[in-house]
Amino acid sequence: MMSPTAALAAIGRPALALLAAIGRLALFVFDTISHLFRPPFYLKELRDALVSIGYFSLPVVGLTAFFTGGALALQIYSGGARFNAEAVVPQIVAIGMVRELGPVLAGLMIAARVTSSIAAEIATMKVTEQIDALVTLSTNPMKYLTLPRVLAATIAGPILVGVADIIGIFGGYTVATGRLGFNTAAYLQNTVNFIEFTDITSSLVKGAAFGFIAAVMGCYYGMNSGRGAQGVGQATKLSVVAAAVMILAANYMLTGLFFTS
Amino acid sequence: MIKLDNVYKSFGNNHVLRGVDLEIQRGESMVVIGGSGTGKSVTLKSVLGLVTPDSGVITLDGEDVTKAERDAFLARFGMLFQGGALFDSLSIWENVAFRLLRGSLKRPKAEAREIAIEKLRRVGLKPEVADQFPSELSGGMQKRVGLARAIAAEPEIIFFDEPTTGLDPIMSGVINELIREIVVEMGATAMTITHDMTSVRAIADKVAMLHEGVIQWTGAVADMDTCGDPYVEQFIQGRAEGPIEAVR
Numbered sequence: 001m002m003s004p005t006a007a008l009a010a011i012g013r014p015a016l017a018l019l020a021a022i023g024r025l026a027l028f029v030f031d032t033i034s035h036l037f038r039p040p041f042y043l044k045e046l047r048d049a050l051v052s053i054g055y056f057s058l059p060v061v062g063l064t065a066f067f068t069g070g071a072l073a074l075q076i077y078s079g080g081a082r083f084n085a086e087a088v089v090p091q092i093v094a095i096g097m098v099r100e101l102g103p104v105l106a107g108l109m110i111a112a113r114v115t116s117s118i119a120a121e122i123a124t125m126k127v128t129e130q131i132d133a134l135v136t137l138s139t140n141p142m143k144y145l146t147l148p149r150v151l152a153a154t155i156a157g158p159i160l161v162g163v164a165d166i167i168g169i170f171g172g173y174t175v176a177t178g179r180l181g182f183n184t185a186a187y188l189q190n191t192v193n194f195i196e197f198t199d200i201t202s203s204l205v206k207g208a209a210f211g212f213i214a215a216v217m218g219c220y221y222g223m224n225s226g227r228g229a230q231g232v233g234q235a236t237k238l239s240v241v242a243a244a245v246m247i248l249a250a251n252y253m254l255t256g257l258f259f260t261s
Numbered sequence: 262m263i264k265l266d267n268v269y270k271s272f273g274n275n276h277v278l279r280g281v282d283l284e285i286q287r288g289e290s291m292v293v294i295g296g297s298g299t300g301k302s303v304t305l306k307s308v309l310g311l312v313t314p315d316s317g318v319i320t321l322d323g324e325d326v327t328k329a330e331r332d333a334f335l336a337r338f339g340m341l342f343q344g345g346a347l348f349d350s351l352s353i354w355e356n357v358a359f360r361l362l363r364g365s366l367k368r369p370k371a372e373a374r375e376i377a378i379e380k381l382r383r384v385g386l387k388p389e390v391a392d393q394f395p396s397e398l399s400g401g402m403q404k405r406v407g408l409a410r411a412i413a414a415e416p417e418i419i420f421f422d423e424p425t426t427g428l429d430p431i432m433s434g435v436i437n438e439l440i441r442e443i444v445v446e447m448g449a450t451a452m453t454i455t456h457d458m459t460s461v462r463a464i465a466d467k468v469a470m471l472h473e474g475v476i477q478w479t480g481a482v483a484d485m486d487t488c489g490d491p492y493v494e495q496f497i498q499g500r501a502e503g504p505i506e507a508v509r
Contacts, residue, residue, distance in 0.1 A: 040364060125348075132311050133346035137360050137410075138335040 028220050032150055035143045045148035053114050053149065053215070054156030058163060060113055061106045065164035068101055069093060069171025077180050089182065090190035093172030098199045099259070102165035104251050107210030110153065110160065111243040115218040118149055119239035122222025123232040131223070146219040150212060157211020158204040165203055202258040209254060210247045217243035262286055263308060263418070263452070268317030269474075270303055277303045278314070279474030285467075290444050290451040292461050292482075294496060295471035296505065301454035302343075304471065305420055308452070309338060321418075332365055339411035339449075341440075343423040345403040347395035353406055354391035357381060360414045380409040384439055401432040408436070412443055419444065421453040425460050437463035458497055461485075470496060472505060 002010070072093050080086045122145060125131050134141045169191060176182040217239045225235035263285040270278040277300040285291040295301050306312040308319055310326060319326045326334065347356045357377035361368045368376070378388045384405040395403055404424065411419055424440060425433035437460050444451045444464075453464050461468060462482065469479040470493045478490040485493060495503030 042363070128344055129342045129346040130348055132306070133340070133342055133348070135311060136309055136335060136338060136340045138332050138364050138366075139359075 024224075025216075025220060028223075029216055031142055032146050032216065032219070035140070035147045036151070038143075040143070042144055042148055045144060046152055049148045049152035050156060052117075053110070053152045053211075054159060057110060057113055057156070057160055061109050061160045061164050062167045064105050064109050065097070065102060065168035066171035066174075068105055069097055069168035069173075070175040072096055072101065072168075073172035073175040073180065077176070086180075089172065089176050089180065090187045091194040093176070094169055094191045094195050095199065097168035097172070098165045098195055098203050100251075100255070102168050103161045103203050103206035103210060104248070105168075106161045106164040106207060107157070107214065107247040107251070108244055110157065110211060110214045111217075111240055111247060114153060115214045115243040116236050116240050118215060118218030119222040119225070120232060120236045122219060123225035123235040126223065126225055127227060127232060141223070146223070149219055150215040153211035153215035154208050155211070157209070157214075158207035160211070161203055161207030165200075198258060202254065205258075206251060206254050209250050213246045213250060214243045217246065262320075262322060263450070264318075264320045265304070265308070266318045266320070268304070268307060268319060269315045270300070270307060270312060271315055277474055278307070278317075281317070281471070281474065281476055283469055283476055283479065285450060285452055287450055288448055290441075290453070290464055290466045291469060292453045292455060292465035292467070293469045293471055294454075294456060294458075294461055296456060296496070299471050300474050301471055302422060305422060305452060305454050309335070309340070309420070336360075336365065336414070337417045338420065339414065339416035339418070340420040341404070341407045341411045341422065341424055343426055345395070345400075345407040347403055347406055347410070349395055351394075352391065353381070353386075353393050353395065353398070354378060356395065356406060357409045357413050359410060366414050376413060377409070380413050381406070383412070383443070384409045385435070401428055401436070404428065404432075404436055405439070408439060408443070412447065415447065416449065418450045418452070419447075421451065421455075421464075423455055423457075424453065424464075425455065425457045430459075433457065433459065434463075440464050456496075458499075461497075468493075 073089050076089045076092045077086050080088055122131075125145070131141050134144060173187055173191070176187055177184045221235040221239035221242070225231045265281050265283040268278050268281040281300070281304055283291075283293075283304070293301050293304060303312055307314050308326065310331070313327075321329065321334070321337075348359070351359070354374050354377040355362065357380055358373040360366050361373035361376060362370065374391070378391050381388065381391060386402065386405050386409070390398065390402070395406070398406065421440060424436050428436060440451070440453070441464055443449075451464070453460070455461060465482040467479065468482050468485050470477045470490065472492050477492040478488055480488055485497060488494075491504045495505050
């Protein structure tokens with residue numbers, strides 16, 4: 001039978017490990033943000049990261065939002081028909097896309113596309129001594145690699161979410177007016193009338209938070225990857241899982257913050 | 262002068278450095294030899310601050326390297342990494358001129374490119390490779406680019422980490438000659454780690470043998486063959502029998 005001290009140790013060890021991991025991540029975030037206020041600033045790297053993270057994520061975010069908006073319109077129409085509420089399709093598509101699905105799906109797509117690529121790239125740089133080379137060339141890897149990516153993702157996040165919201169609503173509009181017989185002008189009017197300023201604000205704030213989380217997790221796991229191909233693979237996998245879970249948790253907290261009083 | 266005084270470093274239960282003492286005089290080319298996993302790379306990285314020793318003191322011209330102003334300290338160094346460590350996302354000339362395009366040594370872009378092309382020429386590469394990317398070059402060419410990058414800012418001290426690993430004997434000879442020529446012509450202090458004895462004879466003024474985390478022997482390269490140290494003799498003769506345990 002397990003002794004009381006062994007039982008306590010079995011609980012204490014993972015708890016301490018978890019706290020240590022949270023502490024390491026917090027220090028990493030603090031270190032990253034601190035470089036925002038200390039020169040030199042690598043503007044070319046920021047521009048490149050904005051193009052790579054923002055511009056090249058537009059197709060996947062747009063397609064995801066379009067099909068989700070369309071599917072949402074079909075679901076609301078068939079579900080609403082059970083209590084004669086088919087007419088609420090424009091309102092529910094709008095609120096669903098702007099408040100929840102736009103930010104969350106864009107966030108998860110950023111995690112899938114951007115977090116994985118950042119983690120794999122930085123982990124490979126670590127394994128091939130490119131990070132050490134940066135240091136010997138008097139360049140701080142946090143400033144040169146991490147900050148531009150985190151900043152770019154935080155700027156691109158709200159833009160991508162805004163695009164996802166619009167394309168998602170357009171997906172619902174296309175299905176509702178093309179297949180479900182809604183009047184085009186009335187659909188748009190209902191959508192515009194129903195969305196409130198807070199809906200848009202919350203959506204964009206979520207975009208910034210999710211972009212920040214996605215990039216931080218990619219950089220953190222990349223910088224702390226193990227050796228060899230296995231280390232790179234492990235870092236990539238863990239970064240995407242951690243980013244996705246944290247995005248969903250942050251979404252819950254931000255929704256609570258914006259929409260409950 | 263670089264001085265390591267009683268330097269210890271462990272990774273968990275793996276005690277890599279167990280009291281390393283080593284001195285490298287200004288303008289001298291020191292080669293540290295030793296088997297794989299004996300702590301050669303850790304020694305070199307400790308000097309640069311890429312690895313923090315558990316105890317002991319490393320000084321450069323009498324100043325503790327951990328207390329030196331980081332940018333000014335690193336500006337004195339150039340390093341050729343074992344695998345080149347070229348930045349995949351940058352063109353060859355941008356790799357070579359990396360230091361000249363940012364930071365305290367920043368130059369205008371055109372001037373940095375000119376210097377990069379000149380350094381590429383110095384290591385035997387044509388200007389045409391300047392706009393290529395590292396993945397388009399062979400291993401030997403990547404080593405040369407790494408060498409060009411190491412010397413681009415004309416450092417006082419150059420470190421070479423296994424400069425000939427993975428190269429064919431002819432290319433190894435070319436790289437060894439280049440290193441020797443460049444170190445002499447720049448008057449730089451050099452520290453090389455290798456287990457390639459051809460490199461040792463081509464590059465070294467002095468040799469230090471690292472084994473089991475301590476310097477077993479150090480002396481002039483000319484004295485290496487007759488030093489009488491059993492560790493050095495076994496290593497340079499490549500014998501399986503001797504005080505250095507060989508895993509079969």
